[in-house]
Amino acid sequence: MMAKTASPRLLTLPDIAALAGVQRAVVSMWRNRTSVRGAVVPFPAAVDVVGKVEHFALDDIVAYLAATGRGKNPEAAVDAATLAAPVAAGHESAELLLSLAVLTGADLASLSPAELVTLAEEVDQNDQFLLREAREQSWHPDLPGHVDELVAASFGAEDAFARLDSGRLARGAGHRGCAPELVSLVASVTAACRDHAGTGAVLDASGDLQFDQALAPHFPAVLINDSAGVSARRLRRRAAALQWAVLPEPGSVPIVRVRSLLGMATDDALLSADDVVVSLGPGDVAVVLGPATALTDALVGSAERARAETLRPGPLATALRLPRGLWKAAHRQSSAVWVLTQGTGRTEARLADLDGVDLDLDDLAADVAQALAPLTTSGPLPTEARTYRYLRPRALDRVLAGGQLVPRGTRAVRLHTADEHLETTHSAARELERPLPPLDTSVAACHALPVVRWLSLGELVNDKRLVLRQGRRIDPAGADPRGTVHVLSADGADADLRLDPFYARDRYARATWTEPGDVVFIEKPRPRAIVDTRGGSLVATPSRILRLADSAPVGPHVLAERINRSVPGSEWRTWDVPALSRADAEALDARLAEVASYRDELLRRERALDTWASALVAGVAAGSLALPSTHQQTASAENR
Incomplete structure (x- = not known):
């Protein structure tokens, strides 16, 4: 009998962008710009169109990236196979098979469906997380082989799951996921909450595996409520594969509850947030991630009253408004984070709008820890133990008076010293000494029909x-x-x-x-x-x-x-x-964004030069700055 021929491995344009480490618009630009360092290297042609989506041969794309040097991923040839999932495969089936491969260490491609079920019986004899699904699932015949390649090309089990959860199969199942920056931010905030809760605090997982996978390794155990049904089995499956300790009940230890309300309507998000507040016991802390439209922005009518009723008893320690684009399913929307404790009569909340902020996650975690800590009483009045870098205290009654919970631009108050000439000149000098990034001005002749509309x-x-x-x-x-x-x-x-x-x-x-x-x-x-x-x-x-x-x-x-x-x-x-096509519009706007950024950089340098010169004159006149003598400058230059 002839051996079965595997289907060709294919990539879509979003797959190619992920493989090359660039934005989708950049790949569209490559298709239109065939000139590379003076040579003509056409972008590979699509080999198939499935549901109006173009698919390209993996080998053609890998060869193109190698020939042109385009992209930012030197490991593209190795990573390519992890993105080339079978076109008709399902994410749930792939996640099930990946769990089986990680738990057993077996190569799945050589096993029949019956042998795969037998393998599942060995690792899940009590049918807690995997056996039932293995018996009921039917998967694409090429999927076990793809899972084998995914395991081989990943840096361990966690990396393999992360690649699967951010790939095409997850997108096809509607799991758009969150940007890595958002996952890191939530992890940092949760770490501060864990430290506040104390030794032995356990994680009440969010049910969003992207967050749970980042958080669970930092807790001694994860709470999984089996009454949650399918989602609980999926979480147990991931816990088994990644060796998380699991508890059905917390006992007497404090709990850090993490909830993602992203994608919920405003009323549903507020109701879920209220349920979280009600569930908190003494010593428990909660991190709630949700749409900014519900958690921090202005509300009216019943929604405004519902939010105020939830927060009026004082459970809100911190509210953070985050930049747009961190939740991929709605990249135009901003998200927000609440840090909550059991209602203890707190009269102030610590707030921050982090949009446009140069964020240091360690400092943010320290701010959250300070917001959770009790005030010190060493002086005549209760005070904070440290100043905030990002958070700004605000009386709760003023926060709940209507309008935005976190007004745009809310930041910590900055205190300035009397004489800042030295810092001003150093800051301006650092701006001037930074290398100016290059601007890509290359274009190529296009023989397509001109735009006439x-x-x-x-x-x-x-x-x-x-x-x-x-x-x-x-x-x-x-x-x-x-x-x-x-x-x-x-x-x-x-x-x-x-x-x-x-x-x-x-x-x-x-x-x-x-x-x-x-x-x-x-x-x-x-x-x-x-x-x-x-x-x-x-x-x-x-x-x-x-x-x-x-x-x-x-x-x-x-x-x-x-x-x-x-x-x-x-x-x-x-x-x-x-009236441009979507691909041309994205590519042209990306190039003009680079031009605007370059122009802004030139203007920043001009302003920095003016600031440096002004501070230099003022500092020398005030006696706080001194210029090296000509002899010192010459000696310094010779030493260099």
Whole structure:
């Protein structure tokens, strides 16, 4: 009998981006740009289209990356097989087989379905986590071989599961997952909660295996409630494969409960968060991750009352508003974290908006630990044992008074010393000494048909592919030089205006706050536009906001570039943009984003140079700075 021929190993465009370590738009750019260091190297052609999704031969892609040197993954040839799951396979089946392979160490490709069931009987005789599924499942015939390759190319069992849970099969099952940065942040916050709870604290797992896999190794045991059914069996399966100790009941030890409410509607998320608060016992701590729209942003009506009723007894120790893009299923939405204890009459909460912050997770964990710790009483008044780097204390009654729970830009208060000339010059010098990143200016001739269709902004607004929002008149008397809420204007007139986040929330409660990717523009005296990549800012009238829908034919940087090239005196509705394909729009916007970043870097260096020169003059005049003599400079240069 002839041996069965394995199906060809295929990759989709998202697989190729993951393999190369680049964004999806970069791969689209490679397809259109065939010139590589003076040679023409065409991107491989798709070998199959399944459900309107192009699939490419793995060997062709590996050869292309090797020939062009493109991408950021020097191990692409080894990693490729881990991404080439059979097209029609299911994530649940792959996870089951991977668990079986890790638990037994067997090569699965050589075993028949009956032999695989026998293997499952050996490792799960009491049918607690795997045997039932092995008997009921039917899987793609090439899937056992893929699992063998996944195990062989991974750095241990944890890495193999992480690759599976972030790959195409997981995406196909609707598991979009979270960015690694979010997993690391939740792990750091949970570690601070574990240390506060004390020795022996156990983890009440979230049920989201991406988080549980990062958290469980740092706890002596994981609570798994078998009444949870299928999800409990899946968690037990992962626990068995990764050798986590499991407890059905916590006994008398404290519990750290972790819950993910991502993807829930606002009312459901608030109800689940309230259930977590009710479940907390003395010494327990909870970390709740959910949508910022429910946990930290402004609410109205019954939702606002429900959130206030949950938090009024004082369980909230910390609330963090996180940047957008960390939850892949809704990359335009921000997430948020609550740290909760049993309601103990706490009258203050510690808050922070971490969007746009240069984050040190160790310092964040220290802040959370301080927020959970009791106040010290060594002086006449209770005080904090340390100052916060990120968190800002706020009276609970003011937090629950309505509006945003965590106003945009909420950060720790910074105290400045009387003479900062030396630090200012050093900071500016560091900015000037950083190497300037290169700008990719390469282009190639394209023989495709030219774009002949242009759409006006008026058409796009009417079709709801663009949304227009008005700016607000901002009173400069409320400016705070240490404020963290930026006020934007397209012409830069308010570039230095900052507001305190709580003042901004109260004073401009009904204003539109920007989201990352918004285009801020002005019509007169000449068209000007900027892209707000940070979000969480206010816009000063007469500047206005254009917010792009997913169906917009261009990205924000292309839109801003077209506005900046519009004729002075023309009406904004007449300005136009090209109707590009999704791939071309993504690739062009990615390139213009690089141009904007390069331009911003040049402007930062110009400002740093001005700051350095100004601080130098002021410092020398004040006697706090001294310049080396010419002889010292010459000797230093010779020594170098």
